[in-house]
Amino acid sequence: MRQLLSLLVFLAALCTASSVSDYHEQLLLRPLHPSLLLASFNFQSNTSLASFEQQNFRYFPRSLGQILQHANTRELHLRFSLGRWDAESWGARPWGGAREGGTGVELWAWVEAETDEEADGRWLTLTNALSGLFCASLNFIDSTRTTRPVMSFQPSGDHKNSTLSDLHLLHGTLPREVVCTENLTPFLKLLPCKGKAGISSLLDGHKLFDASWQSMSIDVRPICNAGSNDCQLQITQTIDMVLDIQRSKRPRDNPIPRPVPNEELKCDTSKPYNSDNACFPLDAADQEEEWSLSQIFGHSLKGTCPLATDGADPVCINIPHTRHVYASEGAHEHKDDSGYMRCFAIDGDKDFEIVLPQQEISEKAPLEEPLLYAERSFIGYGQERGGVQAILTNPSPTNAVDFVYMESLPWFMKLYLHTLKAKINGLDEDIIKEMYYRPALDRKRGTQLEVRILIPANSTVVLTYDFEKAILRYTEYPPDANRGFDIAPAVITIGNVSIRTTSLLLPLPTPDFSMPYNVIILTSTVMALSFGFIFNLLVRRFVAMDEGDKWDVRAVRLKALAAVKRFLSRFRKTEKLEKKE
Amino acid sequence: MAPSLPQFSAARMRSYIFRLPLFTRSIVAVIILLWVISIQSVWNVQQWGALIPDQIGLSSMYRTNTFPLVHVGFFHAFLNILALTPLLERFEAEYGTLTTLALFLGPLSTIPALLYTFVERGILHMNTTVLGASIWVFTLLAMEAVKTYKTNPYFSLGTTQVPTWTTPLVMVLFVSFLVPNTSFLGHMCGLAFGYGWGLGYLKFLAPPEWILRWIEGKLNLLGRLPHYVSVDQKTYGRFGVLPTANVSSVSLPTDGSIGMGLGLDIGIWDVNAHASGSLLRRDPRLLKLPPYLSFLCIVIGVAWLLVLPLDNYSRKTYISENALLPGQVHTYFAGSDQNIFGGYKREVDALGEKSNVEVNDKLEEFFRASGLKVARQKYEYKSAGETYSGENIYAILHAPRGDATEAIVLVGAWRNVDGVLNRNGVALVLTLARYFKTDSRAGPQAWVDAYHDTHQSPAIESLPLKSGALQGAVVIDYPFDHRFESLHIVYDGINGQLPNLDLLNTVVAIASGQMGIGTSLQQMWQHTDSYKDRLQTMLRGMLNQGLGHASGPHSSFIPYHVDAITLQPYGEGWQDEMAMGRVIESTFRSLNNLLEHLHQSFFFYLLMQANRFVSIGTYLPSAMLVAVNFTIMAIFLWVKSGSPLDPSTKLASAGGKPSLTIIKKGDAAAIAPKEILGVRERQLFMPLAVVAGSQFLGVLPLYLFNHTPGNFLSSIFSIFAILNSVFPFIVSSAIVRYFRPTNQQYQLIKAFSLLLLGMFLSSLATLNFSLAFLVGLLAAPLTYMQPFPGRPISTAFLVLVLSLLAPTTVLFAGTYYWKLGVGEVLKEAAFGWDVWGMNTQVVVWCVWWPAWLVGMILLFGKPRDECKEESKVVN
DSSP: OHHHHHHHHHHHHHHHHHHSOEEEEEEEEEEETTTEEEEEEEEEEEEEHHHHHTTOOSSSOHHHHHHHHHTTEEEEEEEEEEEOOOHHHHOSOGGGGTTOOOSEEEEEEEEEOSSHHHHHHHHHHHHHHHHHHHTSGGGGOOTTTEEOOSSSOOOOSOOOHHHHTTEEEEEEEETTOOOOHHHHHHHHHTSTTTTTSBGGGGOOHHHHTTSSEEEEEEEEEEEEOTTSSOEEEEEEEEEEEEEEHHHHHSOTTOOSOOOOOGGGOOBOTTSTTOSSSOOOBOOOTTEEOOEEHHHHHSSOEEOOOTTOOSOOOSEEEOOOTTSOOEEOTTOEEEEOTTSSOEEEEOOSSSEEOEEEOOEEOOOOOOOOOOSOEEEEEEEOOSSSEEEEEEEEEEOOSSOOEEEEEEEEEOTTEEEEEEEEEEEETTEEOOOEEEEEEEOOBTTTBOEEEEEEEEEOTTEEEEEEEEEEEOOOOGGGSOTTGGGOEEEOOOEEEETTEEEEOOOEEEOOOOOOTTHHHHHHHHHHHHHHHHHHHHHHHHHOOOOOGGGSOOOSHHHHHHHHHHHHHHHHHHHHHHHHHHHHO | OOOOSOOOOHHHHHHHHHTOOHHHHHHHHHHHHHHHHHHSSSSOHHHHHSBOGGGOSSTTTTHHHHGGGOOSSHHHHHHHHHHHHHHHHHHHHHHOHHHHHHHHHTHHHHHHHHHHHIIIIIISOOOOOBOSTHHHHHHHHHHHHHHHHHHOOEEEETTEEEEGGGHHHHHHHHHHHHSTTOOHHHHHHHHHHHHHHHTTTTGGGSOOHHHHHHHHHHHTHHHHSTTOOOTTHHHHSSOSSOGGGGHHHHHHHHHHHHHHHHHHHHHHHHHHHHHHHHHHTTOHHHHHHHHHHHHHHHHHHHHHHHHTTSTTTSEEOOOOOGGGOTTOSOOOOOTTHHHHHHHHHHHHHHHTTSOHHHHHHHHHHHHHHTTOEEEEEEEEEEETTEEEEEEEEEEEOOOTTOOSSEEEEEEEOSBOTTSOBOHHHHHHHHHHHTTOOOOOSSHHHHHHHHHTTOSOTTTSOOOSOOOSEEEEEEEEOOOSSSOEEEEEEEOOOGGGOOOOHHHHHHHHIIIIIIIOOEEEETTOSOOOOOHHHHHHHHHHHHHHHHHTOOOSGGGGTGGGTOEEEEEEEEEEEEEOHHHHHHHHHHHHHHHHHOSSOSOSSOSSEEEEETTEEEEHHHHHHHHHHHHHHHHHHHHHHHHHHHSOSOHHHHHHHHOSOOOEEEEEETTEEEEEESTTTOOOOOOOHHHHHHHHHHHHHTHHHHHHHHHSOGGGHHHHHHHHHHHHHHHHHHHHHHHHHHHOOBHHHHHHHHHHHHHHHHHHHHHHHHHOHHHHHHHHHHHGGGGGOOOOTTOHHHHHHHHHHHHHTSHHHHHHHHHHHTTOOHHHHHHHHHHIIIIIOOOHHHHIIIIIHHHHHHHHHHHTOOOBOHHHHHHHHHO
16 A cells, blocks of 8 residues: 555656656666676756746756757767776676767767858857866867768757758767866766765765776757657766776775785685695685675765655666675665666665675676677787777677767878778678768868678678878877877767777877977087188188287287376376466 | 178277277276175165165155166176166267266156156055166167167068067066066166157256356366267267168178178189099099008997997986886785795696697686686797797786776796796796786797787787787796796897887886896896996897897887887896796886886997996997998999009000190189099999899898708708808809909999998998997908909918808807807798798898808909000000
């Protein structure tokens, strides 16, 4: 009876909320192999398009809303990512890769404008405004880093047909940007509870940026009910991170791993040589690590966000039901039927904590297999040319995968399109279905390459192409030129799932930067010497030896004498004159 | 031709100073006097004379007049005098001494001072003291600027027109920015007065002229005072016309005259040079010089190398890349890790003699248990008829938080270069792999090739797992099972390429500084830091570099611009494998600190101790000098072959007077014997054919020794060596028989051969210094080879010397000295050629051997006597 009541209340709340504006937040925890934990935070709020246009903001952040209105942006996707998702051991990406960007910062948006030039202007406005809002170097997304993808991205929101023709998709990446705490703070400020209560209270810069992999995303899109004119604007903010449980459990003031003490060493005692000084380490794979929320995130969860009124359980954890979980008082556990998911309803004001003890357990929550494994690396060596090799593997034994592979390369990496080859399982076969290529213009725009490929089931495609490295002007090198230049990850779009490869580090021919100074010094010296020589020749009067002044003692004495005489004679003259007068 | 430009000369300066007008002099004198007085400490002159805004009252009004005369110190006074004197001199010359006196002791100092006091005290409410004559300098500058503005209103800077009156403002800004403790406001007040005066608003302050005239007349100042400038003089005095107005008109013609003068000068020198040059070239003394010069080059080249180990010519190593911070971090490889190491060591021992695949199966299991990603790579190389195949196993540890753009490699070869099981090394890699990310000759090469995708498939498999760009590689070679004393660092790469010196320095700093482990290079187990030891280390290094072979598994990495070294513990001591582990851990931590690829330090160096080196700039001249010796001789022989035959014989045969001719060059002329100007026809075909032929022949041994199966190499070499000793004689006889070359043709053969040798060696010296130097030194006698007809004993002696220095003999002697088999060495070389891409053979067979061959051909040559023939024709 009571349950039914609560369900009714929940439904009622859902109905009323959907018509005006609502807010929803949820944290999903999923242990990964080996001793890692994926934490996915999801914050979603809706506002009606009408109230948004009247600048009546409730859950929708005003700062972002005004920027979108000013830049005529209808749909926005912003990503901040760090690290590398290890698909081989961690399986499919959270959200199917939809809430994820390449290393660094990635931004794409649909801007409403009548002409391309107008769209470019609004894109510039948008990137500069967002740059200020998120303390990121988004303003460096200039024309050389902006592309207009043709096949890769599709609008995820519902747009009216009338506006759809005026929408321009612009896409920009900053692979070099290091995501850090200064990006997290403005991100949290956009949330209704601002990191003070609810699941967002767990977000702490120290832990987030210590993760093996992390991604922050903001998506703004309009959603309309089919057939009706009742449209809403939805903002979804997510943070996904993969935390190393052992690493997180280390004390904060002493985070360096140390060898375990001899007593705690787990040795394979079956080995004949096992003794005090020889120990073969035991594989600890079937031991589940002990952890708790406060160990992982630094503190426990501070109640719920009072604005999240949809009644959904704020914390869920994806583990087998046989695993023991101890939750703090006042929390209700709901296990679902699949056997691998349980959620917790939390008492509003109290701190919430869950503890998972160490447990020997063979059962594991199943890993979802990704649709495609993608790996990209440089091939070749030298300062002049290079190549890129992308290995794309379809693990599925039954389904073929149709995908679009998109590269946006900087202008100084000059692609040779004729060298683009796709090999399937080591054989040359024509598997490129469609291609869009926009060549680079020096210092104006980068290369854009989109290729549609169909991979049959259980096969591997190796995509290779060669490129030439341009020589930059002296001032175009960054301060750490010898580190190399970051190349943005390739985007692989499979329907609405997207996968990104890792970014690459391209070493370009770099000049010896101390050389210009040496040259300046050397040329200045030569100039000074030659100038001095010529100037000397010009100015010096050449006199024969006997005509020259002689500076011996006698000459000086004579001169002094003459001077005295002259002086005296002048005085005499004046005396005479006076006498005359 | 004396230029009439207003020139700077001491005489002019002196006269300028002696002609300074009276008031200027006295002001300078007063300033100096006040400075001298201020040296004493009894009376504070600065305090007395300075303009202190707060203390300006009726009683202390004198400060408004005295402040420009008082200075803070010597430099202040000196610089102000320097700036003030010319300006004041101009002013005085224009307005007369009396006016200047009246103005400078009156309004010109009081008004800016009061203005300053008013602004400072009244508006800004501050109390900054000002001192010095700079206020006058700016007042005068402003006056001058306004004057300039009237005649020449703008100067153009690029496209913008800048009014000239702003220049003093710019100067004020400059001074206030660049010179510390200057009063911007004070200078501005001075400027304000100056502009006011220049524009004529303040002229009323000047005393009326009739008063001045009256005073001047009454006191007869003009007569009494030296250097006095009269009031009248200003109207018809020195500057009848404004000086600034006529500068351009005056300077133009002077410029012109200088240009002409200069042109004439150069013209004359030119003619002289030409005339003397053509005469000098025929100087018999000069023609005798080059052989000695080239000998001197060789001697200096060798001596140069020998002085390098001295303290004055080598430098101490230093870490150039500050980001490395070697030894700054704690290492944590200790404690219970030793037990685990023990466990792995037993496992490796047990695997000992098993096959590659079995070993890799086990290793894969170990890596997987540590939670690393493992992959394998099969490879197969064919060289000298043998197949080298195997399987690499490697694991990747992704750094937490890393984005897989960069990687460092740690290599442990299963068997080291000498074929001994790398027992502790592999175990150490396994143990360390718990913290970090692995055959010994071909394996690393296959791996690196495949990493950069330059491998030859299908013999070598592609890598299934990859990470980012390789930043560095460290190889562990620890084959024995006891404690060690010191670390031996191997750093030579293939073809004499070296890793960045910073990597070596880092390891040395960590091993000796942090861990207290000694380091050594080039198998110098004992190094006493003496000249002898340093030289020996350097020569060993040069020999290794010159041979260009791989000295360890790390060598394969270096051609890919991945800096790599091998660490080999040696000796009996008290350092255990944990210390070795800590060295590696610390090195990796240092490399991890790198933000950029290693680029700061040297890539070209010779090491003579673990912490002493010479860089390329210091050592390169020695190899270059040796190479230059060939070029000098080549040029000399070319000139000599073109010059007529010995004049004495010619004269004797012709029996007449030499006909004279006149050389004209411009205006100069010279008379010279006709024949020395003539150039003898050079017969080029035969010499070119011989040299080109011998160069092409070089390909033969190159192919032969790289493609013969290993077991025949030794016998093939013996046959080649025997043929090699007979071959030059046969070729030479054939040439003599069929071509009957003249002496000139022999000279040309030698010239071309030496020219090529010099060219090859000097360019090789920049790539592989040691090889160029060694080959240059061994080929040095070739400079002096020529036919010695009719002197069989010296010919035989020289043939013997050259045969001893033949590439084959040197190779044989080398293998004998190091107690190696010739076949073995050649097999190794063929392996290097096929697998590593070593190109020492090319230099030996295509550069050195052809030059040697030509040298031998020359020795056996019999030149035809041209003089006799010519005389026959004449008769």
